[in-house]
Amino acid sequence: MLKQRLISAVIAVIVLGVVLFVLPLSAARVFIAGVILVAAWEWGGFFGGTGNAWRVACVAVIAILQLLLLFALESGWLAEILVFVIGLLWWAAAFCWLQFYPTPVPRALTWLAAILVLLPAWLAVDYILRASSALLLFVLIIVWAADIGAYFAGKRFGRVKLAPRVSPGKTWEGVFGGLILVALISFVGARLLELTLVTLLPFSIGIALLSVVGDLTVSAFKRSVAMKDSGKLFPGHGGLLDRIDSVTAAAPLFALGMGWMGMY
DSSP: OOOHHHHHHHHHHHHHHHHHHHHHHHHHHHHHHHHHHHHHHGGGGGSSSSSSSHHHHHHHHHHHHHHHHHHHHTSSSOOHHHHHHHHHHHHHHHHHHHHHOOOOOHHHHHHHHHHHHHHHHHHHHHHHHHOOOOHHHHHHHHHHHHHHHHHHHHHHHHSSSSTTTTEEEEEHHHHHHHHHHHHHHHHHHHHHTTTTTHHHHHHHHHHHHHHHHHHHHHHHHHHHHTOSSSSSSTTTOOOHHHHHHHHHHHHHHEEEEEHHTTTT
């Protein structure tokens, strides 16, 4: 299992490096749009049932909405910042929903979540990529640091459960461990990005905390249909959604904060 996880991680890092720093921007943007459609396929599993009808429907709906959003943005009918704000409002609502979980998860909520999770995340990642591949890598590193720090701190010091009804393995000690690692990354990031630590540190902490909400929310949807992993794309790691659930929450906040931080 460990060997599988390592191989999957190495391949994923290589692919990410090629997408961010080798592919032309247009090709990288198409790749990211495709990633969202793969995530939509996996999200379709949250509707329950057998067969792939819900998965196909979810991919079709998200693909159509991607095209409509692109048309609306190009025509000036819609501003990207509005989509990011709507995405963040969803994550605020999701945080409140998690406080009452487990609750019934109607299919209408699963549809709404698919749209409000995947589309703002797609536009946010696309927006960040157009600004700078390095900035996109930075937000990914922040999310990874929060996850890695939480894993090791949780294994060593974990006592108090964070959300036992949603993800029994996560602890508050793990969250704090992740935030400590994120703080250390911010020290380095402030120098490389030529930003003040006073502004970058709280921004990075906010991104890390929101990434936890993203992780827990996707876990709640999986648990509602007794699903351990969203897919099998990455041997030892699960599906694509299992890898990007935190990013879907973090990306809209980062995209919104880029202007405030003077990054773009």
